[in-house]
Amino acid sequence: MGCRNAGSARFPVKLVFCCLLAAVMAGCATAPPKNPSNLCSIFLEKEDWYVDARNAQRRWGIPVPVQMAIINQESSFVEDARPPRYQFLGVLPLWRSSSAFGYGQVKDDTWEWYRTKTGNGGADRDEFEDVVDFIGWYAHQSFTRLGIAKFDAYNQYLAYHEGHGGFRRKTYLSKPWLLRVAQRVAATATRYRRQLSTCQTSLERSLASD
Structure with missing residues (x-):
């Protein structure tokens, strides 16, 4: 009897601890920008x-606006974005459509290719610094x-989405839906480029004064 009481008393404490830990981890997550339409x-x-x-x-030579337009399209700047799950009878969640994950929605095998080729073995798909480096590296591969x-956001996005083999084929x-998405990415990159031209000097000045 005494052991059962002790166990039942410990369970809520464990549950509370797990909930608190989950809340702390959620608090550590990087929130998406408040205004993703303005670079x-x-x-x-x-x-x-x-x-x-x-x-x-x-x-890598890929312009900042192109990098950011791709991320905006792929994840809306959500660090742990994933594809939706298939559903059974429209209710029960099953497996996901692919292993894509993170800011750039990069698949497992593509990410391992990047980490192997660059030597950046500790890179993570939910780390912004690593993802923009990946996008720059991948765009460089698409160029070579x-x-x-590298400034061609439309075709860079098509190669990013379809892979190099798919782009060749x-x-x-x-x-048609993908062509429309690529047009949207190109339009976003153009808008981002115009916006960045109005604030880049002040951004650089701010960094220099730090």
Whole structure:
């Protein structure tokens, strides 16, 4: 009797501890930017993101607005984004449609390819710095393998979504919805570029004064 009472007394404590731990972990998550449609607003809110994106541009040559337009499309800047689950009878959740995860919705095998080739073995798909570096690296591969200009957000996104083999086979031509998405990414990159031109000087000045 005494053992059962002790066990039942411990259970709520354990449950409370787990709930508190989950709350703390949730609090540590990086919230998406409040105004994802404006690049200046994003970087004023998250100055370290500007540094990370600028570093990726310097390393790989893909413009910051193109990087950010791809992330906006893939995850809406949600760090742990995943594809939805298939559902049985529209109710019971089953497996997910792919292993895509994180800011860039990168699949497991593609992420391992990046980590192996760059030596960045500790990179995580829910770390913004790692994801913008990945996008820059992947765009560089698309440039060297497929000849896609690094500022060409439209075709860079198609290669990002379909993979290099799919892009060569022009699989996107059978997906009108994907062509519309790529147009949207290109339009976002253009808007982001205009916006960044109005605030980049002040962002650089702010960094220099830190």
